[in-house]
Amino acid sequence: MTVAATAAAAEPPSVEAATDTAVGAGIPAIAVDGLWKLFGPSRAVRAAATAIRQGADGARAVADHGVFAAVAGVSLTVRRREILCVMGLSGSGKSTLVRHINGLVAPTLGGVRIDGRAVEGLSADQLRELRTTQVGMVFQSASLFPHRTVLENVTFGLEVRGLPRAVREERARDWLGRLHLRDAEDRFPTELSGGMQQRVGLARTLVTDPDILLLDEPFSALDPIIRRDLQAQFVTLCRELDKTAVFITHDFEEALKVADRIGVMVGGRLVQIGTPHEILMRPATEQVAAFATDGLRRRHARAGDLARPLTTGGEPAARTRLPADAPLPVVLDALCEGEAAVAVVDAAGRVVGHLDRATVLRHLRHAVGDPD
Numbered sequence: 545m546t547v548a549a550t551a552a553a554a555e556p557p558s559v560e561a562a563t564d565t566a567v568g569a570g571i572p573a574i575a576v577d578g579l580w581k582l583f584g585p586s587r588a589v590r591a592a593a594t595a596i597r598q599g600a601d602g603a604r605a606v607a608d609h610g611v612f613a614a615v616a617g618v619s620l621t622v623r624r625r626e627i628l629c630v631m632g633l634s635g636s637g638k639s640t641l642v643r644h645i646n647g648l649v650a651p652t653l654g655g656v657r658i659d660g661r662a663v664e665g666l667s668a669d670q671l672r673e674l675r676t677t678q679v680g681m682v683f684q685s686a687s688l689f690p691h692r693t694v695l696e697n698v699t700f701g702l703e704v705r706g707l708p709r710a711v712r713e714e715r716a717r718d719w720l721g722r723l724h725l726r727d728a729e730d731r732f733p734t735e736l737s738g739g740m741q742q743r744v745g746l747a748r749t750l751v752t753d754p755d756i757l758l759l760d761e762p763f764s765a766l767d768p769i770i771r772r773d774l775q776a777q778f779v780t781l782c783r784e785l786d787k788t789a790v791f792i793t794h795d796f797e798e799a800l801k802v803a804d805r806i807g808v809m810v811g812g813r814l815v816q817i818g819t820p821h822e823i824l825m826r827p828a829t830e831q832v833a834a835f836a837t838d839g840l841r842r843r844h845a846r847a848g849d850l851a852r853p854l855t856t857g858g859e860p861a862a863r864t865r866l867p868a869d870a871p872l873p874v875v876l877d878a879l880c881e882g883e884a885a886v887a888v889v890d891a892a893g894r895v896v897g898h899l900d901r902a903t904v905l906r907h908l909r910h911a912v913g914d915p916d
């Protein structure tokens with residue numbers, strides 16, 4: 545049995561269409577409430593929306609009226625200083641969902657609130673203000689201004705705000721330096737690689753210092769080394785600068801590196817939302833499980849996932865105790881220290897299981913795979 549299957553057996557998932565209830569203290573930075581985005585002939589969209597509003601089953605209403613649901617009844621919250629990754633296959637509705645957050649797409653039903661303020665209720669001027677000051681977006685394709693240099697592209701948002709040139713350029717150069725682009729500041733976008741263009745796009749948004757960042761696959765065109773470096777930098781700067789972020793990715797490994805929580809979309813629905821470990825070890829559906837390989841689950845297993853349950857008597861005497869959420873490297877360190885076995889304890893300090901060297905070696909043996 546796989547690690548996920550073992551964990552799933554212990555705690556069966558209960559999610560059909562996931563509704564996020566994990567609201568922290570105070571007003572969330574972003575609240576998405578019963579959001580639907582339907583596409584099709586306008587009369588059919590209106591009829592389907594009326595049926596859903598009146599309590600009809602959403603999937604039935606969509607089918608009956610021949611419309612397409614890019615986003616189907618999604619509710620979630622993003623807490624302040626949280627990084628939420630939205631994951632899903634191509635066409636699952638990730639971009640459409642996220643574009644509602646800064647009003648680039650208008651909902652058919654339901655809505656989005658930023659700091660408690662409804663985005664749908666904002667005038668065109670208020671929306672522009674929201675996008676230039678509070679909610680910055682980094683797109684998959686950087687869409688840089690072709691006739692502006694890198695530096696001029698990055699200073700653009702500050703120019704719109706009327707900041708003096710010296711201040712704009714100082715701030716822009718700071719971000720260009722952090723993103724390894726200082727040498728490229730006088731170049732034009734056509735002279736840059738795809739990865740460099742993405743980094744300029746990122747710098748252009750970060751320099752305006754928005755509270756909320758929306759990122760649509762911002763690192764997809766980067767080579768693996770720069771990508772890893774930027775993922776780590778991104779998390780550090782979000783923490784340092786108190787940013788809230790919604791980050792779209794196809795890539796589970798990327799989500800594991802950057803996310804506090806992951807929301808998984810399938811066919812417009814949010815089918816599961818939870819911590820990376822929950823999504824990995826207790827996938828709510830087969831489609832969610834398919835995002836991770838068995839090797840990935842094994843590498844991210846924690847002490848509690850591997851622990852053998854207590855039996856009556858016969859447990860090896862374990863001097864070292866590890867919390868159930870101790871990651872695998874910590875478990876290995878303890879066993880490398882010469883311990884034959886460690887006791888795994890829950891949050892209250894109660895021993896819930898044991899881990900011996902043989903169990904961990906067997907686990908790693910499967911993670912390594914067969915010889916070529």
Ligand SMILES: Nc1ncnc2c1ncn2[C@@H]1O[C@H](COP(=O)(O)OP(=O)(O)OP(=O)(O)O)[C@@H](O)[C@H]1O
Pocket residue numbers: 583613614632633634635636637638639640641
């Ligand atoms: N303006 C539109 N009119 C009709 N259908 C649309 C429109 N915008 C999006 N869609 C459809 O909605 C679905 C979701 O699109 P969306 O771009 O949100 O998916 P995605 O998960 O972000 O995909 P990708 O990972 O490929 O970017 C797709 O089937 C798309 O064709």
